[in-house]
Amino acid sequence: MATRALIGYLDTDGVTRLTTTYNHYDGYPSNLGAALNNFFDSDTLAKDIANYGYISYIDPKTGDIEAANQQKPKVITLPDNFNEAMMEIAEVIDSYGGDYGYIWDNENGEWITVKNNGIRGMAEDLEMEMAHLKDKFAMMPERPDQTMEAYHVGDNKEVVTKEGKVDSIKSFNDVLNQALDQLKDQPEDTIETYRKSIANDVRLNGVEQYADYTTDDFIEDFNNYISDKMEIDESFIRQMKYKAGIIK
Numbered sequence: 001m002a003t004r005a006l007i008g009y010l011d012t013d014g015v016t017r018l019t020t021t022y023n024h025y026d027g028y029p030s031n032l033g034a035a036l037n038n039f040f041d042s043d044t045l046a047k048d049i050a051n052y053g054y055i056s057y058i059d060p061k062t063g064d065i066e067a068a069n070q071q072k073p074k075v076i077t078l079p080d081n082f083n084e085a086m087m088e089i090a091e092v093i094d095s096y097g098g099d100y101g102y103i104w105d106n107e108n109g110e111w112i113t114v115k116n117n118g119i120r121g122m123a124e125d126l127e128m129e130m131a132h133l134k135d136k137f138a139m140m141p142e143r144p145d146q147t148m149e150a151y152h153v154g155d156n157k158e159v160v161t162k163e164g165k166v167d168s169i170k171s172f173n174d175v176l177n178q179a180l181d182q183l184k185d186q187p188e189d190t191i192e193t194y195r196k197s198i199a200n201d202v203r204l205n206g207v208e209q210y211a212d213y214t215t216d217d218f219i220e221d222f223n224n225y226i227s228d229k230m231e232i233d234e235s236f237i238r239q240m241k242y243k244a245g246i247i248k
Contacts, residue, residue, distance in 0.1 A: 003027040005100040006093045007036070009050035012107060012136040016085065019050045020074045020092060025057040027100045029113055032058055036102055036111050039063030046104035046111070082137035083127060090114075090122035107133060172210055179218030186222075194222050 005027025009019045023032055035058040040049045049055075053071035058064070076092065078085040093101035093116060101122065103112045112129045114122050176198065180191055213221075 003031075003099050004097045005032055005102060006096045006098040007032075007050050007052075007055070008089070008092075008101065008103045009047045010089075010103050010105060010130075010133075011047075012133060016078045016080075016136060018076045018078055018089060018092070018103075019047070020076070020096075021050050021052045021055055022071070022096050022098075023055045023058070027098065029100065031060050032100070033102060033111070033113055034060040035063055041109075041111070043104075043106055043109060046106075050104065078137070080137060082134045083123070085137050086126040086130065087119070087123040089126055090119045093122060094119050103130075105130065105133070107136075172213075175213060175215055176210075176218055179215040179222070182215065182219060183222060190226065194225055197225065 003026055005023040007021040007023055011017045011019070026032060036046075036049070038060065039058075040046050040063070049065075051073045052065070052067055053073045054067060054069040056066040056068055058066075074092070076088065078088055089101070089103065093114065099116050101114045101116070103114070103126070104110075105112050112126070114125050114129070116122060117125075176195075180195065183191060
């Protein structure tokens with residue numbers, strides 16, 4: 001019987017991100033936990049294993065990896081709030097159907113093991129295990145130039161070129177809205193999820209990265225976003241079928 005687990009690399013250098021890989025068989029501490037501690041106990045090796053995307057099994061005696069299914073790892077930008085971040089990590093472990101989660105702490109250089117005793121229980125365990133990282137997740141004040149509200153048209157006198165290219169930072173929202181208008185045949189909840197994703201990216205990394213975006217660039221970015229999301233959803237469905245014994 002499969003004992004699923006999440007293998008995650010927590011990067012707290014700069015924007016805090018979690019890179020995760022799904023492990024299907026023998027996710028017990030005596031098996032997968034031992035393999036990680038014996039053969040993937042450095043920052044580089046931990047990052048490599050967390051970037052596999054999908055692993056069937058790791059031999060705890062040799063470190064050999066069985067990975068028949070090719071999938072991309074899931075990379076999550078975590079909330080700035082420490083408790084919210086731990087809750088999100090717990091939710092990801094649970095969404096994988098994971099009986100255990102193994103998180104590489106790049107500050108202390110060690111694997112943190114958490115058993116799935118419910119999302120709230122896992123979040124509390126993670127809060128205790130990673131209490132030394134609280135400063136990395138301190139709530140950061142939002143600067144006016146790093147919120148989506150700053151890009152509403154209002155009294156903005158800047159205009160968008162005929163080609164739909166961002167002329168200035170102030171015209172960001174105009175170009176984004178033009179692109180979303182062209183995507184109005186897409187489901188409203190999908191559009192809103194994408195908009196929130198962009199808003200969070202701007203809040204964390206600034207709007208300058210979109211300074212050269214055209215409406216076509218946003219549409220392409222939207223399509224890539226949906227494609228990645230579908231891959232994650234399909235992976236989750238497969239995992240649930242495995243757990244239910246529908247497929248092996």
